[in-house]
Amino acid sequence: MAAQPETIDQVRAVTEQKYKYGFTTDIESDVAPKGLNEDIVRFISAKKNEPEWLLEWRLKAFRVWQTMEEPQWAAVSFPPIDYQDAHYYAAPKQKAGPKSLDEVDPELLKTYAKLGIPLREQEILAGVEGSEGKSPAIAVDAVFDSVSVATTFKAKLEEMGIIFCAISEAVQKHPDLVKKYLGSVVPYTDNFYATLNCAVFTDGSFVYIPKGVRCPMELSTYFRINQANTGQFERTLIIADAGSHVSYLEGCTAPQRDENQLHAAVVELVAMDDATIKYSTVQNWYPGNAEGVGGIYNFVTKRGACRGKNSKISWTQVETGSAITWKYPSCILQGDNSVGEFYSVAITNNFQQADTGTKMIHIGKNTRSTIVSKGISAGKAQQTYRGLVKILPKAEGARNHTQCDSLLIGDQCGAHTVPYIESRNRSARIEHEATTAKISDDQLFYCRQRGIAEEDAVSLIVNGFCKEVLKELPMEFAVEAQKLVGISLEGSVG
Amino acid sequence: MLTTTYATRGADPSTAPAFLAPLDQLKSGLPGAALSWLRDLREQGRERFAAVGLPTIRNETWRYTNLRDLTKLAFHPADAADGNVRFDVLPTVRTEGQTGPRLVFVDGRFRAELSSTEALPAGVELLSLAAAFASHGELIGEHLGRLALADDRPLVALNSAFLADGPVLRVAAGVAVDQPIELVFVSAGSDERPTSFHPRTLIVAEAGSRAVVVEHHIGCGTGTTLANHVAEVFVGEGATLYHYKAQRETASAFHLSHTAATVAKDGCYDNFILTLGARLSRNEVTSVLAGTDARTHVSGGYMVRGSQHADTTTLIDHAQPNGTSREVYKGVIDDTGRAVFQGKIIVRPQAQKTDGHQLNRALLLSDTAEIDAKPELEIHADDVKCSHGCTAGELDDAALFYLRARGIDQETARGLLIGAFLGEAMEEIAEEPVRDAFQALVSGWLEEKR
Secondary structure (H helix, E strand, O other), rough: OOOHHHHHHHHHHHHHHOOOOOOOOOOOEEEEEOOHHHHHHHHHHHOOOOOHHHHHHHHHHHHHHHHOOOOOOOOOOOOOOOOOOOOOOOOOOOOOOOOOOHHHHHHHHHHHHOOOOOHHHHHHHHHHHOOOOOOOOOEEEEEEEEEEEEEOOHHHHHHOOEEEEEHHHHHHOOOHHHHHHHHOOOOOOOHHHHHHHHHOEEEEEEEEEOOOEEHHHHEEEEEEEHHHHHHHOOEEEEOOOOOOOEEHHHHHHHHOOOOEEEEEOOOEEEOOOOOEEEEEEEEOOOOOOOOOEEEEEEEEEEEEEEHHHHHOEEEEEEEEEEEEEEEEEEEEEEOOEEEEEEEEEEEEEEOHHHHHHHOOOOOOOOOOOEEEEEEEEEOOOEEEEEEEEEEEOOOOOOEEEEEEEEEEOOOOOOEEEEEEEEEOOOOOOEEEEOOHHOOOOOHHHHHHHOOHEEEEEHHHHHHHHHHHOOOOOOOHHHHHHHHHHOOOOOEEOO | OOOOOOOOOOOOHHHHHHHEEEEEEHHHHHOOOHHHHHOOOOOOOHHHHHHOOOOOOOOHHHOOOHHHHHOOOOEEHHHHHHHOOOOOOOOOOOOOOOOEEEEEOOEEOOHHHHEEEOOOOOOOOEEEEEHHHHHHHHHHHHHOOOOOOOOOOOOHHHHHOOOOOOOOEOOOOEEOOOOOOOEEEEEOOOOOOEEOOOOOEEEEEEEEEEEEEEEEEEOOOOOOEEEEEEEEEEEOOEEEEEEEEEOOOOEEEEEEEEEEEEEEEOOOOEEEEEOOOOOOEEEEEEEEOOOOOOEEEEEEEEEEOOOOOEEEHHHHHHOOOEEEEEEEEEEOOOOOEEEEEEEEEOOOOOOOOOEEEEEEEEEEEOEEEEEEEEEEEEEEOOOEEEEEEEEEEOOOOHHHHHHHOOOOOOOHHHHHHHHHHHHHHOOOOOOOHHHHHHHHHHHHHHHHHH
């Protein structure tokens, strides 16, 4: 079925709007010389005043990286990247370690004000609905090029034993935790981009939720690439100890530039017994212009390990930006009864290319995973869902349900589905569906029985489901994300 | 962006010499040596295979099927001394006493004394490729090597290098053949050494014709064999071709097969493969809907037990508007068996109004069975309806309980449920006699199990 006209209009409204985060900030920066070699790795490590073991780890990764080849299997094409033609470190110049926001460069503060990211705690209180006088809604860590410039609500969180800070700070203050978990989910030999990240990562967020603590607010990191010719390599590490709960949001934007910039991040999540981590992303890097010039190459490795029993990791992503996206947030379901979820809405337009999906590795008994992927492709964009569901022999009673739908608008774009399903346990049940009508027969039946047309019912169910996730995003993200989800699912192809 | 060509990634040329070495001795003895295009085709195949060798699991389309075992065996091309076996009964879909057109190939060589081409209507030609080189040079030259491209697939290259014999069927425009045309391939081999052969099948169904082709692949003896089949199928405008295949080679056989079909405007190509035998098998079917309003049905059933490995790989290429494709595969995997299903549907930009449907369902019967599935869609047109479904699991406990509660013993109940599960695929066989004969093979397999 062809897309409905109103659907097309709606997508156009979303995708053709000018990239409003495309401005640059004129700020004095500390920039490492161009190029990549062991000296640069040492330079970054020295800048961060890192302990010897971390430098060694970086160098090991760098040596492995030199022997690796870029992955070729993704359905994306781009000219070869010259890894020597970029700066691997750029930081806004400021006095060493600002004590408070007052010492932060006002230009920087203006940038975040322009982006709508509240860096002052009182502004959050004033700016977020329903939070007056109550506990604040969001704690923000702002990463500008290679460094974290501010983290809000740290003191408040510390009272509960929660650690939320820049990873470079965590290396100094909590070296044992960092040493124990860094690289434990994504090892330094993992893949080309992740290994590169290990060698040159600059900043990112670190979160530790102690046993039994439910994090009282959303934790959020806002990534901003500003400097030209730089790559951004951030590293996020989130550890949820037994019985804890955390919801984490990630947002990103970049200036409008004609050259492509590389963003190769690594995110590691660790969930212990009964812990829950919810990780949401609204990815809005500069996608390039309508002719396909410029834009961010977003080559990201995100992986969560459900180490403990009854643990749960849920990935939610709204992917709208980047010239090229190469991203597979995954779950390793190690603990018995652990749950992995992946909900994705991806929209590509013009010359954007996205190869995204997930991996669910079922190791423990009664592990469950749900994958829901909605892809919308317009203009000359190419989009691929690539996912793996793997059931290992000991995963008795494992259960997976996968559904991926894509919608094409225009005859010059492409939408592809490449699911890999590997089962080595007979009691495992795996379903891969590609029809919208099969969301959940029960829910559908419930709606149909009350006189709601099937199309409307499907839309209602998917919207209802998405809203649950989206309403917890910061306001400025939620508005944009909801526009995307408002798109009718009519005319979907699997 | 269209990804149909074989990437050289993971190529291992070091495996090539062992397979190509016997070619030098053989070359002069190959039929049709006088035809220059044939010499070129063989030479191109040889060169390509020498450059890439056997596919390895580093290649995306071979990631689940490892041909490593082939490299451990020194295969010799079958010679006349091999396959000198007698047959009392050859497999058939006909009822007892009935005869009909049939070609028999033993170790890839045509056996005239076992074959019969009588009772074919005018306009139908059924003969061996070796003979056709002499009598039908032009027809063969026009079609051979046009669909199965050596550049894309190393095993096709290997087949071309050794190209010697196989069945040729041509149905003239407007001719309908009512009775099934049977092609019997026997892997006999030799007890002394592993034997390989590379049959090539050519089917040309001209405009408005209709035919039913049934392939039987069986084995005898205990020798290790490698059958590397390539079939090229041309379905003309408005023509309908039913192409059925039952593969039940021995547990020491390797069965590799690539069928490449092209369907012209309003044509229909219907393929069904039942896989029961062989130690390792791979059935690759490619169907290109090259004309508007073309249809293709590509279905099958696979039953894997012991340490068997069965790979089903399909590619449906919607190149023109208004095409319809349908795929239904059902598989049962027991013991330490492993089954692979890779199905890809491509809808090219101009192929609007395409309706593509694919279903693969696998049943795991043991704790050590494995299924690897990769149902893939590559869609470049916006006004299409494409879907795929893929499931894996075990027998439904509730259904089993229902039968047990009615006094049916465990084994019978399981047999009934497995039979019913496979039944959904068997229903895809449109020709009744074929369906009955194939159903009997499935029942036999289930009986053996008990």
